Amino acid sequence: METENLDERYRDLDNLFLRDSKFAPELFAPNDALKTILFDAAKVLVIGAGGLGCEILKDLALSGFRDITVIDMDTIDVTNLNRQFLFRKKDVGKHKSEVAAAFIxxxxxxxxxxxxxxxxxxxxxxxxxxxxxxxxxxxxxxxRRWLNALLHSMVEFDDDGKPDIATVKPLIDGGTEGFRGQARLIMPHMSGCFECTLSSLPKQNSYPMCTIAETPRLPEHCIQHAYVIQWPEHFKDKKVDKDSPDDMNWIFERAKERAESYNIEGVTYFLTMGVVKNIIPAIASTNALVSAACVNEALKVATFCNKSVDNYFMFMGQTSVYTSTFPFEKDENCLVCASQRESQTVAGSKLLKEFRDELQEKFTLSNPGLTAESTNKTLYISGPLGKKTKQNLELSMAQLVESGFLDKQDIIQVTDKAIPTVMKVYVKIE
Incomplete structure (x- = not known):
């Protein structure tokens, strides 16, 4: 009975699994067993159960995936209810992942x-x-950077240096920003990765402190003043709880008062949340479209019923409807996925501090630690051990070579909380 119900419920899959197609890869052969694989064997992990995650979970369940795991540590806020359709008012305060799982x-x-x-x-x-x-x-x-780096670190290679496909875990990354969205398929060490495209991401909005404090012109300036300046003055030892309606309302009221004193209009509670939490307005239709693209790729990856996207799908809907698909190329100097990197020449006069600052800015790191691979000596590390290596920051690269910390041609291992594994930078000291 269960098999009959499944066949009826997912009968549209027969159009993909039981018919040959010029769009399918060469290894595809029409086979009813593909449904069995999808129903009984395929395991999919969804990370995030918010606006996009709710749509993804729904699409997966309706597409034949029957073993799904979801991770999300956030709880439901009343402001989620207008677009995160798996939640109801009675669910406010509960964990998104648990409520979404029960609903599905x-x-x-x-x-x-x-x-x-x-x-x-x-x-x-x-x-x-x-x-x-x-x-x-x-x-x-x-x-996203952490997940991308972890999945790349899990890949094993054969004697020819090629990735063992059995250890490659496909990552489908979806994202929306207002009326824009993207879905990409990342095959670790086989395609460009998330780290490769980091430079293409838009910068977060920031406002000059002098403008916030002295000459506000926008409602955002007033909100930032209440958040960055007034809150610490009134609550010296308390951090803002961005999920607390009381805390957010306090910031909203202070921002509104400041806006009125400067004849600035437009301060609202929702804008206050957007500025403080760096929220970009979510559009339900964009979430639906991008999630469909993500699950479509998951279905193709799991069953080989069609060729996968190569490898970046972009949707632009601000002024019209425009889509584009293109291969996002690998960055040959990517910290995560580059297999062969050219040694970068570093002047011997350059201080380790300057070299570290350059790495931090180029690869968007927070507090990188550095170790020389040839000597296995720590050049710099933060935390309790940082005192022993802090003086190295004031040494030049040539001095580090002379003192035996580095070789003239070396690999510097980089660790940072933004990445779960050790990354390597090839250097040539001149």
């Missing part, structure tokens, strides 16, 4: 959704190896 299981019988409320960094590589495909619906760049 109730509406789609036979679909199992396992929910986790941890950070993604709490899970080790063995956990991620369980899944056939991973879909990220994250709005956090740091988390």
């Amino acid at each position: 299981e109730e509406r789609c019988s036979g679909v199992k959704v396992t929910a986790h409320t941890n950070m993604i960094q709490d899970f080790d590589a063995d956990f991620y190896r369980e899944f056939h495909v991973i879909i990220a619906g994250l709005d956090n760049i740091e988390a």
